[in-house]
Amino acid sequence: MPGKVARVPTRLSQLFVRTLREDPADAEVASHRLLVRAGYIRRQAPGVFAWLPLGLKVRRKIEAIIREEMANAGAQEVHFPALLPREPYEVTNRWTDYGDGIFRLKDRKGADYLLAPTHEEVFTLLVKDLYSSYKDLPLSIYQIQDKYRDEARPRAGLLRGREFTMKDAYSFDYTDAGLDESYQRQRDAYERIFARLGLDYVIVEADAGAMGGSRSEEFLHPTPVGEDTFVRSNGGYAANVEAFRTIAPESRSYEKLTPAEVLDTPNTPTIQTLVDVANEKHPRPDGRAWTAADTLKNIVLALTALDGTRELVVVGLPGDRDVDLKRAEVAFAPAEVEAATEADFQKHPGLVKGYIGPWTAAGPVLGIRSETGIRFLLDPRVSDGSGWITGANEHGKHVFGLVAGRDFEADGVVEVAEVLAGDPAPDGSGPVELARGMEIGHVFQLGRKYAEALGLKVLDENGKLVTVTMGSYGIGVTRILAVIAEANNDSRGLIWPRNVSPFDVHVVAATKEPEVHAAAEKLVAEFEDARFDVLFDDRPKVSPGVKFGDAELIGVPVIVIVGKGIAEGRVELWDRRTGVKTPVGIGEVVDAVAALA
């Protein structure tokens, strides 16, 4: 039998930590506030944090869980530099595509480097270096590494920093079926990781974006501080709003519809004023009231392409909906999207602000074959045969009963309208509800884009050169830590789930009596012998109130108070989460804590 490994409990009197009595002035969200206050992290620069011993311990716990599950998923760990040369990113255009989003630097010779925001390129190149046969595949490799993004606005402490730690994994297969399998293994691993971390999550369809991938899902933790909006239906559909697809109504015949008619609608530059005036002056023949959904709103957007060229496009959508700029960014990626400015309107006198529409009696106004030549794209709800009230391109006038397909045609369909609660899920699983979430993981079938660009090919069974297909799988380690803190706290401090708590048990010597300290020392040694990682508040001259307060702040879920009960051989087992304190005989407390696990 090997002897006991000598372990040393962490004594609060020695621990490099300083708890703060008050909230730091620059912290807003709970996780940021409490992690700083309890001495886990310190701000170093905007969005950049130093890690103190307590914070590091939690990080390591999270990383250990991730490493175990990566191993279970058959992924091997490697480690790339954070500092990388420009060239690989040049090949895939990301040196420019990333724009201001990356930290760039030069060495003394003037050569360009970057602090990697993500590592697809170098992983791909390394595999290309070493492997050339299908027999080497499939391969999954990952690293836990710091990433750098020059965020326009870092915020909320660890939730959106400029330096953050991510586990990023990459899979390499030579068949699509292989990629599906690798993807599924990572996806399964993520489910196990989040389960072990005790984190709520929703898997949502994500936008595959300009990367041309075939499948992409995000793991979102539902929380009001989340920056993603997602939808879900009772029938099981879930998607990021950016990936939501609208069901287009069936085309209708417009044989029997009455012709369009231009009517006076004075002072109606907004949808609401238009609806009011329409009901007042031009009521619908069948008596039903006009609503915003009967109007076709034409919004002018300005797109700026990567090369800087600016193009106006008009999008037509039902008047009861606004443009969702995030969805617009996705729809027009990689161009940047903003609302058209006053200057844009001045360049196009054909656009009568407030009364824009696709049609006049003289001919089409919008669309590439029109007099303005401005691209005109329609929301899927504006299907052939649907009739609308829309601008007549003249101040104070709208055209009623303008029918899509009969009276006007668009250059295409576009998904830029906001998604509203109650909209039908595209898979027919019922109406959706909206919620906020924080992205904590992302699994993504990259396909062959990177392998193609970087020339990663292998010989297959037939001796034929085939391009490898890849997947990319990310989990934000430091973000997860913050999200856990965000989801597990109360007014007094943090409350860690046992799996990630910096310590297994926090022993407080609650009075200054020598007998109490001696008993606490003895108990701590017993915990150590039983392989518990113990935080021991041995501070000799600190009052009990301060110790209790610090224990609550630091958030170890199991606290043992050694104090005045010691005369009767009793200590208290304190459940941080419920606040319940239970008297326990000092001889039974180690077993009692073990039983909690």
Added chain:
RNA sequence: CGGGGCGUAGCUCAGCUUGGUAGAGCGCUCGGUUUGGGACCGAGAGGCCGCAGGUUCGAAUCCUGUCGCCCCGACCA
């Protein structure tokens, strides 16, 4: 990048309107008392009042500029 707010002690802040040369609480050090919910008494250490110009006999305070930080929005894992 647009809007708002703030830079004074390690931390949280007051002082600025009405200029006179720096304060409180907490924390820290020393001595004493106290001891199960953030104790008390006494004595201390600690600040180019973000930076630079200007006005003035005199600027934390007024003026100009500048830098930085935080929050909301845009953007983003």
